[in-house]
Amino acid sequence: MLHAKIIDAIKEKVDIANAQKFITSRKYGASIYFVGTVRDQNNDKKVTGITYDSHDALVIKSFEEIYKEAETKFKFKNIAVYIEHIKGYVELGETSIIIAVACKHRAQAYEFSRYVIEEIKKRTPIWKKEHYEGEDSKWLKGNPLIDQNQSK
Amino acid sequence: MKIKLELFGASRDFSKKDYLEFNLKEKSSIKDLRHEILNFVENNFKGNDNYKKLVKSSAFCSEENNIVSDDYKIIKEQNIGIIPPIGGG
Numbered sequence: 001m002l003h004a005k006i007i008d009a010i011k012e013k014v015d016i017a018n019a020q021k022f023i024t025s026r027k028y029g030a031s032i033y034f035v036g037t038v039r040d041q042n043n044d045k046k047v048t049g050i051t052y053d054s055h056d057a058l059v060i061k062s063f064e065e066i067y068k069e070a071e072t073k074f075k076f077k078n079i080a081v082y083i084e085h086i087k088g089y090v091e092l093g094e095t096s097i098i099i100a101v102a103c104k105h106r107a108q109a110y111e112f113s114r115y116v117i118e119e120i121k122k123r124t125p126i127w128k129k130e131h132y133e134g135e136d137s138k139w140l141k142g143n144p145l146i147d148q149n150q151s152k
Numbered sequence: 153m154k155i156k157l158e159l160f161g162a163s164r165d166f167s168k169k170d171y172l173e174f175n176l177k178e179k180s181s182i183k184d185l186r187h188e189i190l191n192f193v194e195n196n197f198k199g200n201d202n203y204k205k206l207v208k209s210s211a212f213c214s215e216e217n218n219i220v221s222d223d224y225k226i227i228k229e230q231n232i233g234i235i236p237p238i239g240g241g
Contacts, residue, residue, distance in 0.1 A: 055160050055213060057217045058213055058217055058219075125235050127160060127162065127238060127239065140239050141237060141239070142161075142237035142239030143237050143238055143239060144211070145211035146210070146211040146219075146221075
């Protein structure tokens with residue numbers, strides 16, 4: 001069971017209470033919440049906030065693919081997964097992503113959760129623009145989704 | 153054939169709008185589109201090296217929301233997304 005959504009920062013926030021409602025069940029003995037938040041430093045620069053950009057349709061497709069792959073890889077049955085990622089401007093300390101996983105046992109929950117966040121980092125089309133003190137800002141370098149030899 | 157290139161991530165710096173438009177020949181490929189974008193960078197940003205690297209390292213997304221290779225033939229007018237290197241979470 002999967003919930004996958006992009007949250008527009010202008011209209012909503014990523015809320016752990018909603019994740020809890022989705023994954024809570026007497027069927028599950030273990031729940032893991034991974035919460036990513038905006039921190040105040042990166043590469044020795046003082047960060048004041050981050051703007052997230054997203055290709056919404058590809059992001060949802062990617063979340064669904066990662067979920068299905070993880071189900072196949074780990075062969076867990078009866079698992080609840082809640083993934084939300086923000087887009088738009090996010091202030092320090094605010095939540096950018098939540099991945100909540102509930103299943104029978106703790107080892108499964110840890111494995112599944114770790115797999116989902118690492119795969120999102122590798123291949124989900126979300127971009128970060130960091131804002132710094134002094135009104136400077138910069139898009140962060142990321143992972144290319146293509147073999148760059150083909151684009152020469 | 154008119155192609156609307158939807159901008160994401162760092163490629164948003166290419167325009168104040170969230171897209172660029174290109175006129176491509178019939179049966180053009182993603183490789184041709186990439187070439188047109190590099191020409192755009194050459195002409196509008198004095199060949200900015202960082203922008204050129206960005207274009208060369210970007211993937212492209214079809215209207216059907218599939219990541220497509222440089223060989224992909226664009227057979228109709230459509231929106232195509234440029235997908236620069238990603239890094240969310």
